Amino acid sequence: MAFEGQEKRKKLLWSMGILAAIVIGAGLGTTAVTGYFRSQDPIYQCIDNPEKQPFQLSIPVNATIDGLPSVVRKGVGFEDNGCIRPVHTLEQNVIHVAFSKPYEFTLGHFMYYWVGNDLQKYDTKVYVNGKLHTEGSFLDIPLRQGDSIRIEFTTRAK
DSSP states (O other): OHHHHHHHHHHHHHHHHHHHHHHHHHHHHHHHHHHHHHHHSGGGOOOSOGGGOSEEEEEEEEEEETTEEEOOOTTTTBOTTSOBOSEEEEETTEEEEEESSOOOOBHHHHHHHHTGGGGGGEEEEEEETTEEOOSSOGGGOBOOTTOOEEEEEEEOOO
């Protein structure tokens, strides 16, 4: 009987080891695949010298928070490690896009670097060329040369 218990224990430990290897392998595989697809998405790439990229856009943007003017600061999209994202600000109140080829960057790409998770604190209205955006999410508004954007943030009641 003692021999039978040892065999069950060995099989259980062996099964647990195999399961652990499968879980670790799946995690590493998922990380590798996600990293690959992320590296292909322009929004996660770093660019060299934004002013020398072939695809360029500049979109004026004005913002208010609870009715008061707010500055869209210079340096959005510039990271401490030297990475410059394709959607950034080189000067106050101007969204700048620079990339190696045309790509449909959106207001959401910019908001990710500018506001991040704080966006959930606000009710947000966006105007493109003076017209309130009402079709779909404002995050999906394409950034286009010649457009101007006004964003109104209103703090949500707690």
